[in-house]
Amino acid sequence: MEGEVAALVAAAADGDQRAWDALVGRFNGLLWSIAAGYRLQVGEDADAVQNTWLRLVEHLDRVADPEHLGSWLATTVRRECLQILRRRRRIGYSTDTEDLDAVPDDAPDLDAALLDDERDAALWRAVERLSERCRRLLRVLMATPPPSYAEVSAALDMPVGSIGPSRQRCLAALRTLAGADAVLGAEGGTEWAT
Numbered sequence: 001m002e003g004e005v006a007a008l009v010a011a012a013a014d015g016d017q018r019a020w021d022a023l024v025g026r027f028n029g030l031l032w033s034i035a036a037g038y039r040l041q042v043g044e045d046a047d048a049v050q051n052t053w054l055r056l057v058e059h060l061d062r063v064a065d066p067e068h069l070g071s072w073l074a075t076t077v078r079r080e081c082l083q084i085l086r087r088r089r090r091i092g093y094s095t096d097t098e099d100l101d102a103v104p105d106d107a108p109d110l111d112a113a114l115l116d117d118e119r120d121a122a123l124w125r126a127v128e129r130l131s132e133r134c135r136r137l138l139r140v141l142m143a144t145p146p147p148s149y150a151e152v153s154a155a156l157d158m159p160v161g162s163i164g165p166s167r168q169r170c171l172a173a174l175r176t177l178a179g180a181d182a183v184l185g186a187e188g189g190t191e192w193a194t
Helices: 004-013 017-036 044-062 066-091 097-102 110-129 132-141 149-156 160-184
Strands: none
Touching: 004 017, 004 044, 004 066, 017 044, 017 066, 017 132, 017 149, 044 066, 110 132, 110 160, 132 149, 132 160, 149 160
């Protein structure tokens, strides 16, 4: 497998559409899973992924280390997502009280929202304590729409037959970490699972 991505990058830079399609097929699921983690609004995740591919097209002939293309793409999509969030904050929302009074309040009670936030924070702390391999696998598998195992295999360079068992081990480790976090609080720990 080593050298395969470099060969695809070189061929795509020379205009080979099949090589470009192979790169997209290999890494697109990863990009979507990372973008999904930012909880962007409908369509914004697609913008982030599309802009990431555009950045690659713009820099395809200058990729310094093609074998680390997945890392470069992951970093680029994260930056695109953060840029979308910053742009959304700059635009802001109306604070006119008449407008706010006209909007129905369908939000859950404050207590329920706080509990949900606390639960979500505990879950994300547990996710961050998983091994990098587990974090990547779970994020890719949680993409919307869910990728096929073949896409997961290509994105993570992992045999299709090991995806299910690895997923089970990662989820078991996540349950253990999330349960420990709920009981003990957010204490540092070592990475779990493989």
